[in-house]
Amino acid sequence: MKLKSLVTATLLTTGMFASLNASSALLTFDLVDGGEFRNTIDTDGAPIVPVPGGNATETTSFISWGDTNMSNLLLTSQNSVDINAAGTPALLSTIKHNNMPIDGPTLASGQIYGVLEMSSMGTLSTAHYKIPGSPTLADVANAVFAEAGETLPGGVDINNTIASLFNFTFFETLNSATPCPFGDPQPCDDKFESSLFGGIPIPIQIKLLIDSEAYMLTIFNTFDMNGDINTAIMSVNGMAEFLTEESAMTTLYTFAQLMYVPEPSTLGVLGLGLLGMASRRKMLS
Numbered sequence: 668m669k670l671k672s673l674v675t676a677t678l679l680t681t682g683m684f685a686s687l688n689a690s691s692a693l694l695t696f697d698l699v700d701g702g703e704f705r706n707t708i709d710t711d712g713a714p715i716v717p718v719p720g721g722n723a724t725e726t727t728s729f730i731s732w733g734d735t736n737m738s739n740l741l742l743t744s745q746n747s748v749d750i751n752a753a754g755t756p757a758l759l760s761t762i763k764h765n766n767m768p769i770d771g772p773t774l775a776s777g778q779i780y781g782v783l784e785m786s787s788m789g790t791l792s793t794a795h796y797k798i799p800g801s802p803t804l805a806d807v808a809n810a811v812f813a814e815a816g817e818t819l820p821g822g823v824d825i826n827n828t829i830a831s832l833f834n835f836t837f838f839e840t841l842n843s844a845t846p847c848p849f850g851d852p853q854p855c856d857d858k859f860e861s862s863l864f865g866g867i868p869i870p871i872q873i874k875l876l877i878d879s880e881a882y883m884l885t886i887f888n889t890f891d892m893n894g895d896i897n898t899a900i901m902s903v904n905g906m907a908e909f910l911t912e913e914s915a916m917t918t919l920y921t922f923a924q925l926m927y928v929p930e931p932s933t934l935g936v937l938g939l940g941l942l943g944m945a946s947r948r949k950m951l952s
C-alpha cells in the first residue's frame with residue numbers, strides 16, 4: 668500500500684511537471700525574436716544592411732564594411748539553451764569580429780536586438796532586474812518592444828521574457844597613430860562601446876525562483892571561451908568598452924549562469940516541508 672501510493676505520487680508529480688512546461692531543464696532559454704543587428708550605419712551615415720541566416724539550432728546576423736580588406740561582425744545565437752545545474756555557465760551567443768585594416772567608411776554604430784523566453788521543469792517565477800528602481804522583466808520588455816517597434820511574439824509569457832536592445836558605437840582607429848588613441852600597443856586596436864537600453868548594467872542580473880528556491884541569473888559577456896564568470900566585462904555608468912585586435916578574429920561570448928541564493932524565506936519554506944514530512948511519517952506509522 669505504501670509502495671503503491673509512492674508510485675502514484677511520483678507519476679502524478681511527473682505528469683504535473685510535463686503538463687506545466689515542456690522544458691526538462693532547471694532553466695531553458697528560447698530565442699523567440701531577434702538575434703540580429705539593427706540600424707547599423709557607417710561613418711558616412713549610410714546603412715550597412717545585416718544579412719540574416721541560421722538553421723534549426725542557431726540564428727545568425729552578419730554585417731561587413733570597408734573598401735579593400737573587408738571587416739565584419741558575425742552574431743550567432745543559440746535557438747535553445749538549457750541550464751541543468753546552478754554554477755555552470757551556458758553559452759547563449761557569440762559575436763566574432765574579423766578586424767582588418769580597411770579603407771573608406773567604417774562601421775559607426777548599430778543595435779543588437781534579442782528576445783529570450785525562459786522556462787523550467789519546475790515552477791518558475793521571475794522577480795525583476797537587479798537595478799535601482801527594480802522594474803519587472805515585463806516592464807523592460809514592453810519598453811524594448813516600444814523602442815524597437817516590435818510586439819510580444821504569440822504564446823510567449825512576458826513575465827518570463829528577457830528582451831534586450833544593445834546600442835553600440837564602433838571606433839576604427841588609424842593603425843599607425845602614435846600613441847594609439849586607447850593606449851594599446853601598435854598597430855592600434857579598434858574599440859566598441861556598448862550600453863543596454865534602459866540603462867541596465869552589464870552583466871544583466873535577474874532574481875528568480877524555481878520551485879520556491881531563490882537564484883540569481885547572471886547574463887554576462889567575456890572573452891573567455893569557457894565562460895569563467897570572474898572574467899565578465901562590467902559596465903561603468905551603464906557603458907561597457909572593449910578593444911579588438913587588428914588583423915585578428917576576436918570572439919566575445921555571452922553566457923548565462925544561475926547561482927543558488929540561500930535566503931531566510933527559502934530556508935523557511937524548506938523547514939515547513941521537512942515539518943510536513945515528519946508529521947506525515949507520524950500519521951503513517
Ligand SMILES: [Ca+2]
Nearest residue numbers: 766767768857
Ligand atoms: Ca580595423
Ligand SMILES: [Ca+2]
Nearest residue numbers: 840855856857
Ligand atoms: Ca585600428
